[in-house]
């Protein structure tokens with residue numbers, strides 16, 4: 001059941017306590033309570049998703065209210081003229097899957113094969129994780145019921161999993177033009193039937209976490225009423241975890257300290273008889289560990305926290321994918337989605353359609369198509385990349401992504417009609433960190449310093465520069481000749497490499513795909529935070545980490561589906577340890 005107050009929880013002792021009810025936490029909560037004898041408590045800092053209306057309407061992805069996010073900003077980004085940029089994370093049941101862009105992308109075969117190689121665990125290879133993608137995926141017809149032949153490869157998809165994924169359920173006038181441009185230009189824009197085949201290279205239809213007209217999140221799928229109401233599963237919302245605490249005389253950390261009132265306290269604890277499962281995400285998980293005295297001993301001592309376990313990798317290796325927004329003004333008679341947020345009457349009628357029939361412009365994300373692509377050997381050499389070096393995981397793996405939207409992707413588009421292309425650097429090499437903000441003294445609940453270190457390597461800035469050039473080339477295809485008018489802002493005059501790099505540094509943000517702050521590494525390695533079975537290193541007993549922070553590298557696409565896989569396999573590993 002769902003609980004708002006700890007005092008209302010039945011008096012039970014728990015086998016597992018899960019910290020965070022996002023992607024990792026929701027999957028674990030579901031899978032571990034399949035056995036009615038296993039008692040599980042989830043502590044989620046945010047609220048229930050039940051009344052979070054904007055999280056349900058796919059098109060409202062740009063209008064998620066601040067109350068459902070942690071409202072983080074980064075530290076000043078030296079690679080971006082010291083800008084402090086928003087860094088969204090979900091603060092609601094379902095975690096970031098309740099507020100995200102819903103892109104369903106599995107990553108490349110090389111991505112998972114590299115996880116297996118760097119962790120020394122063949123269980124993480126692409127072939128071996130296919131079973132977990134299938135358990136997660138419930139392929140669902142699009143809201144408009146259109147014939148999807150030739151838009152995806154059904155043989156790659158499962159219809160029996162938990163989270164619904166689908167193709168666009170609302171036709172956009174731009175759709176045929178996008179694919180015609182692909183045909184006209186060829187090369188990196190060649191048609192790709194289904195980018196979820198392990199070799200995501202080419203231009204194809206976006207697949208998204210949508211069930212008919214509604215977002216399908218970790219909360220709506222894995223914590224749907226038939227699961228959250230299991231008598232052996234208790235989910236406490238509004239419960240912010242501060243630390244994990246030592247239990248007994250050994251090195252077990254099976255107590256979880258939390259509060260339901262971050263301003264006035266008090267702090268209380270729950271203790272797990274089997275394991276504590278940290279699933280607080282790429283920011284929350286390292287913050288809780290550092291608060292608990294688990295991290296770099298020298299660093300912890302320097303900020304006044306008694307080090308209990310020396311694990312220098314905690315909070316390091318923050319790896320994210322930057323995005324640059326490119327916008328073009330298009331003909332005023334173009335049929336774009338801009339009027340939905342420009343004209344109240346259009347929004348009202350779209351709302352009626354969504355409410356009454358579950359159709360119309362609100363059933364989709366604002367992005368219709370995506371192209372994932374690699375720079376070729378000549379381009380790599382031109383960028384100064386040494387021969388034989390590849391910053392992607394392998395030859396099946398993209399360096400860059402272009403995402404195309406039939407309008408101005410924003411909650412408040414300016415007047416006019418627009419075309420958006422977001423360029424994303426999916427194989428970034430910049431590495432940042434999560435550290436505690438101790439300004440004015442220690443405070444376990446103060447937002448940490450988040451530094452994704454965007455564009456701090458030469459590859460990252462140059463590769464993104466090339467992506468912006470590719471976006472410009474795309475809109476110069478013959479099909480757009482009388483359609484696209486001019487680029488917005490400094491993009492219009494950015495021609496030289498230096499000008500485009502300046503544009504990238506000035507107009508980038510996060511794709512919100514951070515990973516790596518509690519990375520997996522081989523058993524016995526001097527680096528990393530968890531072993532390949534997700535158990536904590538450093539002699540810590542009774543704790544696993546099951547969220548996106550365990551990826552040693554970013555998957556070369558969006559991170560939600562790979563995180564579902566980590567959690568599905570994590571659940572299997574936990575069940576096998578305890579014979580559940």
Ligand SMILES: Cc1cc2nc3c(=O)[nH]c(=O)nc-3n(C[C@H](O)[C@H](O)[C@H](O)COP(=O)(O)OP(=O)(O)OC[C@H]3O[C@@H](n4cnc5c(N)ncnc54)[C@H](O)[C@@H]3O)c2cc1C
Nearest residue numbers: 020022023024045095096100101102103241284548558560
């Ligand atoms: C704006 C945005 C857009 C994105 N778009 C896409 C996309 O289109 N496609 C895609 O594949 N991926 C996307 N992602 C990324 C994807 O959603 C994440 O990779 C995924 O949700 C990570 O899962 P997780 O379990 O690690 O963390 P989360 O899903 O974020 O869950 C962590 C949970 O822990 C809770 N928590 C944190 N700290 C504490 C604490 N101290 N106490 C209690 N609870 C705590 C949080 O409130 C949250 O519910 C996007 C993310 C965002 C934010």
